Amino acid sequence: MYRYLLATLLLCTSVNVWSARHCVILQYHHFSANTPAITSVTPQQFDAHLDYLASNGFTVMALRDVVLALYHQLELPDKCVSLSVDDAYISVYDTAFPRLKARAWPMTVFVSSKPVDEGLNKFMSWQQMREMADHGFSFENHGHGHIHMIRPNPDENERAWLTRIGNDIQTAQRRITQEIGVAPKLFAWPYGEYTMELVRLLEKMNLVGFGQQSGPAWPDANFAYLPRFPMAAQYANLKGFITKVNTLPLPVIRAEPAEPLTALGEVRPRLTLTLVKNQYSRDNLRCYISGSDQVDLHWSDSIADTLDITPRFDLAPGRQRVNCTMPSSQKGRFHWYSHNWFVRKTDGGWYAEY
Numbered sequence: 251m252y253r254y255l256l257a258t259l260l261l262c263t264s265v266n267v268w269s270a271r272h273c274v275i276l277q278y279h280h281f282s283a284n285t286p287a288i289t290s291v292t293p294q295q296f297d298a299h300l301d302y303l304a305s306n307g308f309t310v311m312a313l314r315d316v317v318l319a320l321y322h323q324l325e326l327p328d329k330c331v332s333l334s335v336d337d338a339y340i341s342v343y344d345t346a347f348p349r350l351k352a353r354a355w356p357m358t359v360f361v362s363s364k365p366v367d368e369g370l371n372k373f374m375s376w377q378q379m380r381e382m383a384d385h386g387f388s389f390e391n392h393g394h395g396h397i398h399m400i401r402p403n404p405d406e407n408e409r410a411w412l413t414r415i416g417n418d419i420q421t422a423q424r425r426i427t428q429e430i431g432v433a434p435k436l437f438a439w440p441y442g443e444y445t446m447e448l449v450r451l452l453e454k455m456n457l458v459g460f461g462q463q464s465g466p467a468w469p470d471a472n473f474a475y476l477p478r479f480p481m482a483a484q485y486a487n488l489k490g491f492i493t494k495v496n497t498l499p500l501p502v503i504r505a506e507p508a509e510p511l512t513a514l515g516e517v518r519p520r521l522t523l524t525l526v527k528n529q530y531s532r533d534n535l536r537c538y539i540s541g542s543d544q545v546d547l548h549w550s551d552s553i554a555d556t557l558d559i560t561p562r563f564d565l566a567p568g569r570q571r572v573n574c575t576m577p578s579s580q581k582g583r584f585h586w587y588s589h590n591w592f593v594r595k596t597d598g599g600w601y602a603e604y
Contacts (some may be wrong), residue, residue, distance in 0.1 A: 254511050271323055272468040272499050273316045273330035275460070277438075277478040279337055291486040292604065293345050298488050299481070300349060300550040305332060308495065312388060313358040313436060316467065317458050317476075323469045329551035331495055333357040334460070334478060336392055336438055338366060343378045349386045360392035360438035360460075363425040376429040383430055390436040391457065394421040400443045400511060400592060401600055413449055419455065436460065439475065442569065443592060446509045449474040463571060463588035472508075477588055500535075500587035501526035510590040514598055521572055521589055525555045526577035530576060530585070537574040539591075565593045567603040 262549025279289035281296050293300070303310060309327035316332045318324070333350070335342050350357050359382075365373045379389055393399070395418055402411040422588065427433045432539045437452060444452075452459050452474055461475040471477060479485075479494045504524035512519045536543050539561045550556040559572055570591040575584045594600055 259372070270326050270328040270330065271320070272466045273311065273326050273332055273477040274466045274495050275313065275316065275332045275334060275476065277480050278335040279482060280339050281341040285341070287483045289482050291481055295486050296346065296349065299491055300353065302338060302488065302492060303495070304353065310355040312356040314388065317436065320467055320469050321473065336360045336362065337362055337396065338374045338379070340372055340374055343382065345455065347382055347387070354386065356386040356388065358388045358390055358436065360390050361422065361426055362392045362394065362396040362440070363422040364395045367425060379430060389426055389430045389434070389465070390438070391419060391422045391426060391434040392438050393440050394418045394425070394439045398441060398600070398603070399439065399448055400441060400445050410446065415448060415452055444475055445511045461590065463590050464573060465586040465588045466497050466499050467553045470503050493584065496583045497586040498583055500574055500576060500585040500588045501529040505589055511592045514594060515596055517593065518532060518561050519565070519591055521559045523557045523559065525557065527555050535574060535576040538571060539572050540570045565591060567593050567595045
């Protein structure tokens, strides 16, 4: 899986050898105090983020280099961070670009090509992106129309649905390649939403995928939905930022079911995690669902190192998330793992668009 993609990356990137096999990937949207807080960091917050990274020995790496290192289990800096941003809003050019250019730090922009092609003033232009590409920014695939890909249209069968989603991804692939001159190798799921059927579609396209679930990326993560820490609103405050960029992987090697879209009427889904033996502490591991600690944890009595996680309450329709953390042996650092649940309404309808 992804052999062709990663062989191609080997031809155009180089990775230094350091001391770890994980990296924290950050996800941004807007850099402004005048855009919706749920998807925004202020310029002052972004400055604080960058200053912290610069003052505390972090290495800011290009995302393609990180993917290559993870896939081949090459060593990375212990304090590895990669910066990504979704949607190609104009504040990326106006605010993030000059700050990162001054530091010679890379950033990956996941582009939804339709609003750029339409010239909408909230988005960057292709010319601005070409300018940024000359200064270490890279541009990858975020779909053409920024649609909810997991939602079939009414009366649309599975084949028609998958064909429509495939066309949306391929349209963005073609437009970014035409305008930037470099074919995307990476893809970010709009809204962080995916299903296993869509994962198989993405794998056929030889694209590495990224979600919006939290946690550091490491070689045993799934390369169709690698984790990123969303940076916005209260999740972008400096205290939380410091915790997140210093996280380590929780050694989860299997999550079942892998399918994040719950069955209709399933409002208390059970997640079963398998962890690497002797690399975790049962007594110190904590799990939360949508911020609540009202969770039942059940460890298997068999030889397998497995943990069942079930909410004690009904999950509301929407994008819900399981977060599991555990203190590490390094002071102030935590192991972190996150899993998505996408919950429909009991009548089969979808949660609100946003």
